[in-house]
Amino acid sequence: MEAEGAFLGAGISLRRRHLADAIVHPEAVDFVEIVADHYFAGDARTRNELGAIRERFTVVPHGLDLSLGSAEGISDRYVRRLKSVIEAVDAPYWSEHVAFTHAGGRHIGHLAPLPMTFEALDVLAANIERVRKKIDRPLILENIACSFDIPYGDMDEPAFLANLVERTNCGLLLDVANLYYNALNRGLDPHAVLAAFPLDAVVQCHLAGGHRAKGEWIDSHAFPVPEAVWQLFEEVVRRAPRLRAALVERDENLPPYAELAAEAARARAIMTSARTIAMKRAS
């Protein structure tokens, strides 16, 4: 499977407001994820920023708007920009979502869910193949947060993702918070959903905290990782043999860098403990 490799550890999704602190204290995290789209401008400021980040961290670019699930295909221009960021930071791999963001000439501006159908799998596989011809770094695919499914699918999400992995050989980025909130919004047991998830293919995890509004859970990345998500993550760590990285995401109510780094340290401790146990068992 693509993107398998050395243990990266625990990181954060780096936002500009934390950049100065991160540059002074790079030792607080093992790696960072950057939103690739934020660095497409290619002006002096973004180039300098990317250079400063690259000098201090292993960097995993995260795409938001490639729209891998678009039946009308993907933008070559977007792929070129993505490629330039991925190469600028010499990324070990990069990530995108199992979703679509463009259709019928409209830019939705947010990740939209795909129907869990064989037709959608065909579209994803074709678009991923097209991207691979341009970007030679491994791609991992993330499950999105959405409070509803497109009705009349051919399968459920875990089966859809397992099929996708089999078709494309891509690893998975399991957003544990997305899985948790999606399960709650559908009245499902998150642990049961996790049990069906293709954990063998999980290479990286996202951890975040959301909130409840108007009866729905929203993965807003606005709060610390809740205990329930940490518990699910512990289960993932025990059962995902290819897991090499986990990171904490925060986009709103940004806390000090040290606070995020402390959450990353907790993720690191969980992964390290599980790896130690696994190595002892193996020996």
Next chain:
Amino acid sequence: MSLREMQSALAAVFTESDARERLATNANTFARKYGLDARDLQQLNALSSAAIATYVETLVRKRRGEAARYLPRTQRELGRGFVQAFDTWARSTTTPPGRHAALKDAVAFCRHARHDGTLLPKQREAVRSDLREAIAFVRRTWFVPRG
């Protein structure tokens, strides 16, 4: 069913209040416009309006989060009022097309907010200042001289 037509219809429903209203009040006209067959329409109708409304709110929140990167002074001066001001404006507009959607959103919001009579002079000045910065950023990054 064609995924392409279905995605096109969904994109309209997610981004345009007119499309949502058409789907709710005259589903057959909506289906003809987007080339949907009876099964596609059944699929769309099976989506609850509450689920779509939640998605639309998430989209507005996302647009705010992305545009806010270009609006530091406006956020500071408006405080909690920024969320309400941006969200109210975003609900009545669609996500701009093409690249730099967040920057376009930030510019459009500022152009709207600078004439908002409910803002204090200091707040309007913050909006104007962010607008100037955003436009300068556009000029630096989009209009690079050739040769």
